Amino acid sequence: MSQQPISSMTGFGRSSAQHGNVSILVEIKSVNGRGLDIRGRLSPGLDSLDADIRRLIGEKLARGSVSILVNIRREAVDTDLVVNDRALDRVLTLIDKISERVDARKPSIETILSLKGIMEAQEPELSPDEEAALHSAILDCVGVALLALIETRRAEGERIGAVIAQRVEEIAFLADTARAHPSLARGAILTRLRDQVTALMDTDKGLSAERLHQEAMLLATRADIAEELDRFSAHVTAARDLLGKGGPIGRKLDFLSQEFNREANTLCSKSNDVSLTAIGLDLKATIDQLREQVQNLE
Structure with missing residues (x-):
């Protein structure tokens, strides 16, 4: 198709x-x-x-x-001239009232007909x-x-569509860059978790084994952004498909831009590395540019 x-x-x-x-x-x-x-x-x-x-x-x-x-x-x-009966009646009534108070000659028919609104041009129906x-x-x-x-x-949509496609590819590149970041390597994550668990044990000698396990699980969850990056990939694929099909896609792309932004916020909140956070901020800036253009689409 x-x-x-x-x-x-x-x-x-x-x-x-x-x-x-x-x-x-x-x-x-x-x-x-x-x-x-x-x-x-x-x-x-x-x-x-x-x-x-x-x-x-x-x-x-x-x-x-x-x-x-x-x-x-x-x-x-060619138009027909007709008399506006209502306007004429008002004028004649007014003339009679004035004649009762002032002794003056009544206006001629020609004068009355020359008054504005008495004669009207009527186009044939x-x-x-x-x-x-x-x-x-x-x-x-x-x-x-x-x-x-x-x-x-x-014509305007074609221009905007090209800009949006470029922003989607930039998002895909940044998400791939985040996925390949050294801080997300298994060894790096394990080392960071080990250091954090050690810090927990040093700050509270009375930390129970169960509590320590809970804290370790929480730290592990925060360190793992694989799910967010997978959703980035899925949203990128959906955006590419929409741009490929065309038509009135503004609402759907707007929804996807909101989803992109949600994942970028989560990535930034989970990041334990300055350079990874910088990638997340670049993602948010690019997503804002994407959504600004999407607002113009049908």
Whole structure:
């Protein structure tokens, strides 16, 4: 099976189209988000398209905070002039009230009709078929902008994926370096344990054999980081597999980065050697860099 693209959650897409006398503009941008959050700004009269637009985006994107602007502008067409009856009634009522208090000539019809809001230009209503055709053209434009957004997210994802892969290999190298560290050789561990047990016996002459055995077991457990290094290897393999498969892998890689960090903390706490502790600190720094990049992935 071929690798799926790795995508960032950051991107931008834009598309415009002309449908009859209507100009359509669609802009989509996305930034990092915990899930898929879609916010839309649609021109008046397009609210019925909101669900379809969300469906289109949901089919293509898994994560990200997405903002979409859909704007339409109608060019000048033959319009009908109509009287706003409510506005006219208010004006006539006001004229009658003023006439009762002031002896003045009433305004002419021309004057009344020239008042703002009395006459309105009304565009002819679209037939159901015309409205359906317009909505289809708008959704097509949304689709084009969405594809442009996806391309920018994938381009950024490819760059981030390469950085993440490099960090994973650095973690693998550091973990292998820790595994080969001289302080973890069997002889070195036995010598260190023997010295520590001797120190325990010297500091407390009354230490019972059972207590001494418990302390020795605890020291041995602290000296052994083989389990942590094995888990490092398993996590590295899992990260490589995810990067190889691609797709929306941000959440899984974020979980792995937390697991990496947990093992690095344990390694540092168990280390009895300064240079081994330094390797653990290098691991933690590299893991932090890994997680910083992972936060941007879909």
